[in-house]
Amino acid sequence: MDLVLETRHINKYFKNPVLFHVLKDISFGIKKGEFASIMGKSGSGKSTLLYILSTMDTDYEGKLFLNGEMVSGKPHSELSKIRNKHIGFVFQFHYLLSEFSVLENVMLPAKKLGAKTNGQIEHDAMEKLRMLNIPHLANKRASRISGGEKQRVAIARALINDPDILMGDEPTGNLDSYNAENVFNIFKDLKETQNLSLLVVTHDEDFAKRTDRIIQMEDGKILT
Numbered sequence: 264m265d266l267v268l269e270t271r272h273i274n275k276y277f278k279n280p281v282l283f284h285v286l287k288d289i290s291f292g293i294k295k296g297e298f299a300s301i302m303g304k305s306g307s308g309k310s311t312l313l314y315i316l317s318t319m320d321t322d323y324e325g326k327l328f329l330n331g332e333m334v335s336g337k338p339h340s341e342l343s344k345i346r347n348k349h350i351g352f353v354f355q356f357h358y359l360l361s362e363f364s365v366l367e368n369v370m371l372p373a374k375k376l377g378a379k380t381n382g383q384i385e386h387d388a389m390e391k392l393r394m395l396n397i398p399h400l401a402n403k404r405a406s407r408i409s410g411g412e413k414q415r416v417a418i419a420r421a422l423i424n425d426p427d428i429l430m431g432d433e434p435t436g437n438l439d440s441y442n443a444e445n446v447f448n449i450f451k452d453l454k455e456t457q458n459l460s461l462l463v464v465t466h467d468e469d470f471a472k473r474t475d476r477i478i479q480m481e482d483g484k485i486l487t
């Protein structure tokens with residue numbers, strides 16, 4: 264089976280103020296081209312899990328694999344490169360640099376990766392903006408566009424290094440229903456046309472029901 268992401272027996276504890284077992288023996292995999300959602304009540308551990316899966320949190324027990332390669336235990340400097348190249352991340356808040364143009368925002372992760380010339384990066388960034396139907400925003404300041412447009416720019420930025428998996432922490436949480444539907448359709452399109460894997464934490468049942476699989480979390484455990 265072609266797993267883009269896999270966890271084996273992940274356990275996590277918070278030690279403040281008392282020992283708290285927040286993630287309990289989490290084992291699952293995400294296949295290439297799979298669009299999965301994570302649902303669960305507030306406090307069930309969704310964000311904590313996503314932080315580990317995206318390699319931002321390394322303080323846990325168990326193993327994490329990306330494209331079959333074990334990434335748990337690697338040093339932070341290496342993880343930062345792996346993350347930038349293989350994982351795209353979209354948050355509830357867009358985190359765009361407001362004084363920069365839309366194009367500059369999308370180009371940033373590729374500049375950080377340093378694998379291409381500026382000209383190539385600009386070309387790729389324009390391609391992502393076209394894919395998301397917003398090429399006309401390229402030279403606008405990020406502070407001067409609407410909330411729905413900002414989220415589409417954030418998705419373009421998450422895709423600039425052609426990641427293997429796109430993760431989202433409530434990426435439609437701040438959007439009205441029209442823009443939330445837009446983002447869902449973009450994700451579905453990425454799965455269908457690019458065979459991209461997607462893993463999205465959401466509170467929106469309507470959104471989750473239309474993904475390939477719902478990973479239900481309760482009290483730090485996976486139910487399904």
Ligand SMILES: Nc1ncnc2c1ncn2[C@@H]1O[C@H](COP(=O)(O)OP(=O)(O)OP(=O)(O)O)[C@@H](O)[C@H]1O
Nearest residue numbers: 277279283285303304305306307308309310311312
């Ligand atoms: N740094 C921390 N120290 C101690 N406990 C924490 C810490 N961060 C989170 N927690 C606790 O861990 C549990 C899981 O939190 P988490 O944010 O992962 O939940 P969630 O399912 O994402 O919730 P929500 O849907 O509200 O975002 C909660 O009980 C939370 O209070």
